[in-house]
Amino acid sequence: MVNSETANASRDERAAANFVRDLVAADNEAGTFGGRVQTRFPPEPNGFLHVGHGKAISVDFGLAAEFDGVCNLRFDDTNPDTEETEYVDAIVDDLAWLGYAVERPLFASDYFQQLHDWAVLLIDHGFAYVDEQDGDTISAQRGGYGRPGVESPFRERPIEESRALFAGMVAGEVDEGAMVLRAKIDMQHENMQLRDPIMYRVRHASHHRTGDTWHVYPTYDWAHGQSDAIEGVTHSLCTLEFQDNRALYDWYLDTIRAVSPDGLPFDQPRQTEFARLELTHTITSKRKLKQLVDDGTVDGWDDPRMPTLRGLRRRGYPPEAIRAFFDFIGVAKTNSRNEIELLESFVRRHLNAVSLRRMAVLRPLEVVITNWPERQVEEMELVNNPENEADGTRLVPFTGRFWIEHDDFRAEPPPKYYRLTPGREVRLRGAYFVTCTGFETDDDGAVTRVLVEYDSETKGGNAPDGRRVKSTMHWVSAEHAVDARVALYERLFTTEVPGSETGEVLDDLDPNSRELLTECKVEGALVDTPPGTVVQFERLGYFAHD
RNA sequence: UCCCGGGUCGUCUAAUGGUAGGACUGCGGUUUUUGGUGCCGCCUGUAGGGGUUCGAAUCCUCUCCCGGGAGCCA
Numbered sequence: 019m020v021n022s023e024t025a026n027a028s029r030d031e032r033a034a035a036n037f038v039r040d041l042v043a044a045d046n047e048a049g050t051f052g053g054r055v056q057t058r059f060p061p062e063p064n065g066f067l068h069v070g071h072g073k074a075i076s077v078d079f080g081l082a083a084e085f086d087g088v089c090n091l092r093f094d095d096t097n098p099d100t101e102e103t104e105y106v107d108a109i110v111d112d113l114a115w116l117g118y119a120v121e122r123p124l125f126a127s128d129y130f131q132q133l134h135d136w137a138v139l140l141i142d143h144g145f146a147y148v149d150e151q152d153g154d155t156i157s158a159q160r161g162g163y164g165r166p167g168v169e170s171p172f173r174e175r176p177i178e179e180s181r182a183l184f185a186g187m188v189a190g191e192v193d194e195g196a197m198v199l200r201a202k203i204d205m206q207h208e209n210m211q212l213r214d215p216i217m218y219r220v221r222h223a224s225h226h227r228t229g230d231t232w233h234v235y236p237t238y239d240w241a242h243g244q245s246d247a248i249e250g251v252t253h254s255l256c257t258l259e260f261q262d263n264r265a266l267y268d269w270y271l272d273t274i275r276a277v278s279p280d281g282l283p284f285d286q287p288r289q290t291e292f293a294r295l296e297l298t299h300t301i302t303s304k305r306k307l308k309q310l311v312d313d314g315t316v317d318g319w320d321d322p323r324m325p326t327l328r329g330l331r332r333r334g335y336p337p338e339a340i341r342a343f344f345d346f347i348g349v350a351k352t353n354s355r356n357e358i359e360l361l362e363s364f365v366r367r368h369l370n371a372v373s374l375r376r377m378a379v380l381r382p383l384e385v386v387i388t389n390w391p392e393r394q395v396e397e398m399e400l401v402n403n404p405e406n407e408a409d410g411t412r413l414v415p416f417t418g419r420f421w422i423e424h425d426d427f428r429a430e431p432p433p434k435y436y437r438l439t440p441g442r443e444v445r446l447r448g449a450y451f452v453t454c455t456g457f458e459t460d461d462d463g464a465v466t467r468v469l470v471e472y473d474s475e476t477k478g479g480n481a482p483d484g485r486r487v488k489s490t491m492h493w494v495s496a497e498h499a500v501d502a503r504v505a506l507y508e509r510l511f512t513t514e515v516p517g518s519e520t521g522e523v524l525d526d527l528d529p530n531s532r533e534l535l536t537e538c539k540v541e542g543a544l545v546d547t548p549p550g551t552v553v554q555f556e557r558l559g560y561f562a563h564d
Numbered sequence: 565u566c567c568c569g570g571g572u573c574g575u576c577u578a579a580u581g582g583u584a585g586g587a588c589u590g591c592g593g594u595u596u597u598u599g600g601u602g603c604c605g606c607c608u609g610u611a612g613g614g615g616u617u618c619g620a621a622u623c624c625u626c627u628c629c630c631g632g633g634a635g636c637c638a
Contacts, residue, residue, distance in 0.1 A: 034587095035577060062638055097637065153636055160634050164566030167634085198636055208567045210634045219636035238638045261568055262633050291569085293631095298575085346587075347576060353631045357575050360588045370601065377598090404601075426598090436599070447597055479597050490598045 034348030038077065038290055042085055042253055051252040051285050055087030058251050059113075060094045060126075060242070063105035063226070066319045066326045067112045069340070069361075070302040073295035076344035078255055079118045090249055092124040096241045098225040106226070108319075112327040116337045126236075126245045127227045133236050133244060134188065136274050137199060137217055141180050143277040146217060147173055148183040149200045156198070159205070160213050167205035167213045187220050190233035194220045199234070203269060211266045215239055243267040244274070246287040254287045257294040258351065264289045295347075296355040300325045339368035374402045374409055377447065377492040378545040382421035384496065385438075385468045387452065390418025395497070398478070400448040414546050416449050419496040421544055426491045427468050429457060436488035438468065445490040451476040499544035 046053050059078040061071065082089035091113060095101050106123070113120055140146040149156065149172045161167035184199055186192050199218040207213055217240040224230055246254045254267075267289050275282045301307060302325060310316045310324070320328035330340065343364040347356055377400075398416045403409035422438065431439040438444050443453040452470040460466050475482050479490070 060638090064638090094638070100637080156636080157634075162565080162634055165634090195636070210567080213634080216636055221636085235636090237636075242638090256638095258569070259632055260638090263638095265568095293570090350570090350577085352570055352576095354576065357588065360576065363588055366601095401597085404597090434599095445597060487597095488599095490596090492598060 034346050036081075036349040037351070038081060038253070038255060038292060038349050039084065041290060042081060045252070046085065054250075054252055055082055055085035056089070056250055056252045057082045057087065057255055058090040058092045058124075058246065058249065060092045060245075060256075061109055062094045062097070062101065063109060064097075064100040064102070065105060065304045065308070066108055066328060068302050068304075068307070068324075068326045069297065069300065069330060070295045070325075072116060072327060072340060073344050073347075074255075074257070075113065075116060075118060076341055077292065077349055080341075080345070081253070081255070087252075089118075090124050090251070091120040092126060092245060092249065094238065094241070094245075095125055095127045095225070095227060096236050096238060098221055098223040098235060101226050103226045108328070112331075115331055116327060117341060124249065125227060126241050127225060129241070129245050129248055130228060130232055130236070132248065133241060134234075136244065136278075137236075137240070138181065138184070139277055140201065140217075140273060141177060141184060141199075144177060144202065145273055145277065146180065146199055146201050147175055148180040148187070148197050149173075149214075150183075150197050152195060156216075160210065161205070163210075167207075169205045170200070170214070173202060173205075173214070184218075184234075187218065187234050188232075190222065192220050192233070194222060196220065201240075201270070201273075209262055209265050211239070211262045212269065215266055239263055239266050240270065243271050243287065243289070247271060247282055247284050250284050251287040252285065254289045256289060256291055258291045258353070259294075260289070261291045264291070291351065292349045293351055293353055295344075297325070297358050297361065298355060299358050334369075335365050336368045336372075339364045342368070371405050372403075375400075375404070376546055377414070377494055378502070379421045379423055379492070379494050379499075381424035382494075382544055383424045383427055383465065383468060385420055385422050385427075385452075385470055385493070387418040387472045388455065388469050389471045392418075394418065395495075396449075396477075398448045414448065415495050415498040416446075416493075417495045417497050420446075420493045421496055421499060422468070422491055422493050427454075427457070427465065429459075429465055437491060438470075438489075443473075443487050445476075445479050445487045446493050447490050448479055449477070449493065450474070450479070451481060451487060494544045494546050498546075500546070502545045 042055055045051060046055070057078045059075050061067065067075075079089045081087070091110070093101075093106060093109075110120055110123055137146060147170075149170050151159075151170060151172070156170070159168040159170060180199075183192075183197060187197055187199070197220060198216045200214045200216055203212045203214055205213050216237050218234040218236055220233055221235045222233055225232065225235075243254070268286075271282065271286050275286070296302070301310075307319075307324065307326070311319055311321075316323055319326050320332050322329055322333040331337075340361070343361045346364070347360070394417070396416045397413040399411045400414050401409075401411055425437075427438040428435055429440065431437075431442075436444075438452075438454050440454050440456065443451055445451055450472040452472045454468060454470050456469040457465050458467040458469070473481070
């Protein structure tokens with residue numbers, strides 16, 4: 019079950035817009051694909067998945083699950099120059115983390131032979147030809163928007179000649195760039211995608227799966243629709259920039275069907291485009307992310323500041339929250355940019371419901387209870403999760419010397435400051451009321467130690483006489499504090515493109531975009547528990563133990 | 565310039581010919597053993613002009629604006 023969230027998914031009674039869902043439902047009603055629903059998620063294994071891919075995954079897998087259908091993970095590994103097995107494994111891993119475990123991924127490269135045979139069929143029927151012009155020439159002949167293209171001088175060459183030349187390409191007898199196989203469609207077509215697109219190019223690179231078996235590799239367009247058809251995909255969902263490719267997608271399938279002795283053994287899949295995810299303050303350009311990794315701005319693809327799925331994972335984003343976010347924002351054709359705050363709100367909502375609370379002091383300031391019995395240690399019972407009683411309580415040691423947050427004391431308080439200040443009584447969470455009786459400073463006047471007196475009648479944080487305090491503060495016993503490294507997210511995005519210390523490498527980022535990385539500081543902290551869990555933390559959002 | 569998409573609060577999204585609603589953000593209040601959480605409230609929107617209709621965000625029409633498209637990338 020993919021959509022098993024209850025608390026998180028029901029932010030709005032109404033389902034978010036999902037025109038693809040409506041379309042699939044309509045197809046089912048009309049019996050278009052015999053009630054069958056099959057989708058696919060087709061990443062190229064040339065990098066790590068980021069949050070933008072997450073939406074596509076959610077759409078592809080989520081929709082299939084919703085209609086009791088199937089969603090394949092199919093690697094679009096048609097370009098040996100850029101693809102590596104390392105990425106295949108990482109993508110499978112990220113998918114599983116997001117909640118979509120794939121038992122057996124598929125590969126476009128598994129269809130290379132079939133694709134080749136279909137290409138030969140198209141040649142034989144005069145629908146494809148070998149062009150010996152170079153790339154610049156072909157590009158120039160394609161024409162422009164509103165300007166017709168020019169037909170290649172090789173366009174009308176004899177079928178036998180194209181067939182022999184293509185065989186040579188396949189056999190590895192042709193240099194890279196010397197020839198391509200092109201579909202013969204229409205050089206005057208107003209849709210540029212249909213001006214004799216390239217089906218095969220020569221590459222002598224070793225492919226991550228097929229090794230040196232092939233010397234020709236299919237282009238995206240020639241591979242995609244047929245791969246869908248071979249697998250029995252009914253709904254081929256992709257992003258908006260492929261809208262113009264749909265005509266070609268259909269042309270290839272229609273043409274193969276027309277010239278095949280047996281036709282195609284499946285219903286023709288239908289491509290539908292939806293808007294990709296854009297998030298404010300978030301880079302999803304693979305090139306720019308790679309730049310950040312390569313120049314050491316971040317520690318790697320899984321750096322918590324990265325918008326990659328593995329970055330989000332280390333950042334402590336629960337996959338359930340991410341999926342709930344995707345459900346909420348819906349699927350539409352409108353070009354849109356979601357605010358990162360909306361994603362964060364889902365993260366907070368989820369974390370608030372499930373996180374075990376712990377106290378942690380980031381910038382410690384020592385506090386001494388002057389009337390505390392020497393060497394006395396008490397165990398205070400604190401609630402693990404106020405949102406869920408079942409999470410129980412824990413015992414936290416308390417002594418006469420402890421740390422509080424530096425910001426929680428002010429020698430000279432500004433107006434409306436309710437925390438510790440000379441003469442004021444506050445509550446130490448789950449422990450005692452204490453009243454500030456003084457403080458010590460160093461030569462520069464900086465506060466080094468705060469002195470308080472405690473009221474022994476207020477154990478647990480309640481005064482028998484019913485008096486109240488304006489503020490409750492967290493603390494960690496100095497004697498028992500555990501030193502931890504935590505990844506801290508005070509604000510979940512950066513405010514500006516970094517300055518000189520990291521700025522140079524990012525010159526080609528738009529300096530006005532304010533879209534860079536999530537602000538993330540990895541800091542030392544004194545916590546009341548050993549590392550190991552994601553916990554929510556007062557005022558700061560939340561943190562994850564490193 | 566040609567083709568294809570798309571325009572509802574600041575943002576995302578409902579309303580498919582019948583009260584323009586929700587969430588996020590922001591602001592204010594309230595509760596609270598963390599200034600968190602919760603709860604309540606406020607703010608702001610149908611790109612524009614014509615038309616059809618008792619009635620239009622919705623249908624027609626013209627205009628404007630935004631996005632994508634001329635890799636041997638995907």
